[in-house]
Amino acid sequence: MGYFIDFAYDTLNKKNEELCGDNIEIIETDDHFIFILADGLGSGVKANILSTMTTKIAGTMLRQGASIEQTMETIASTLPVCNVRKLAYSTFAILKISKEGKAHIVEYDSPPIFFIRDNKYLELNKKERIIQGKKILETEAQLLKGDTLVLISDGAIHAGVGGVLNLGWQWDNVGNYLINQAKIEKCAKVISKKLIDTCFFFYNEQPGDDTSTIVVRIREPEITQIFSGPPKDKKDDVRVVEQFLKGKGKKVVCGGTAANIVSRETKKEIFVDYKSGTAQVPPTARIDGIDLVTEGVITLSKVLEYMEGYLVDTHLKPSPWNSAVKDGALSLMKLLIEDSTHVHFWVGKAINPAHQNPNLPMDMSIKIQIIQKISALLEAMGKIVTIEYY
Secondary structure: OOOEEEEEEEEEOOOOOOOOOEEEEEEEOOOEEEEEEEEEOOOHHHHHHHHHHHHHHHHHHHHOOOOHHHHHHHHHHHOOEOOOOOOEOEEEEEEEEEOOOEEEEEEEOOOOOEEEEOOEEOOOOOEEEEEOOEEEEEEEEEOOOOOEEEEEOHHHHOOOOOOOOOOOOOHHHHHHHHHHHHHHOOOHHHHHHHHHHHHHHHOOOOOOOOEEEEEEEEEOOOEEEEEEOOOOOHHHHHHHHHHHHHOOOEEEEEOHHHHHHHHHHHOOOOEEEHHHOOOOOOOEEEOOOOOEEEOOHHHHHHHHHHHHHHHHOOOOOOOHHHOOOOOHHHHHHHHHHOOOOEEEEEEOOOOOHHHOOOOOOOOOOHHHHHHHHHHHHHHHOOOEEEEEEO
């Protein structure tokens, strides 16, 4: 693994609108990642339909191997220009990245893409093409580790118009903000969320336009191994611990029984950090050679709760794991969201009677349900997650 394509997206609906007039489509094929952001004319249902048609047409065609020109021709003939306002019914930007890191960028009446390298904005050599009477801008570039690419709808550059910012945030200001964020953040989701939260703030929490962003970050792969729960067969303890410790990346142990197994098999003592406990989350512990040791089900359920809140809540505030009061769940959440691109769960299927729900099958403990939900959230963020049961 030479690099990892880390991506995230966020949206804000225009105030009083149930549907977003922007639409985002993200597609992974055997050879490419394809990111599409479309902005429908106006807002509400009509704009949502127009932008959705645009992303679906583009996504379907590009997935099936159509060229950019063929895709543009289809979109152009399907979505004509509004005769009254002389505007395209839907603007869009497409970012296509090969697994070798070659980027192909297409922009049609959308805000220019932000391409950040070495803490500065990289000027792109854009070529103008006319397809079906419509002007598009095309760019090709070879991506490098550390590059950050950001697609936005015009709601971002309009943020604050007539309010906090008389003329809106404007493209250059958004770019400077993103350059600063790229200096201090490595995770696409953190950058995307901070950008959308700032737009929300400039709109005085009353967005005057649909606002969307897609952030793509080319970063080093970071692997986290998480051992949770004893094996169904105690004879597997030695084998599982050996494989867990041989795995690449950071090591996390969740659960008292799992910690005791690791301690016994490695002959390394457990030290409980009682000061790290809170009223809701039990304290963490330390084992030499392990990056993080937490309690099991209670901590994992709190991680799930924290993650669900972080991913949907839009407020201008620091990431929760940077708060003054930290606990084991926040530490694990930070590791999963910010410091991991690949996560491998080692999940024991020995049933703890205290955690067993009588309405669930005997082989599906509450712990396993929680881990599966956390995994689904991580996968939705573009991370590579595997679960190994034993």
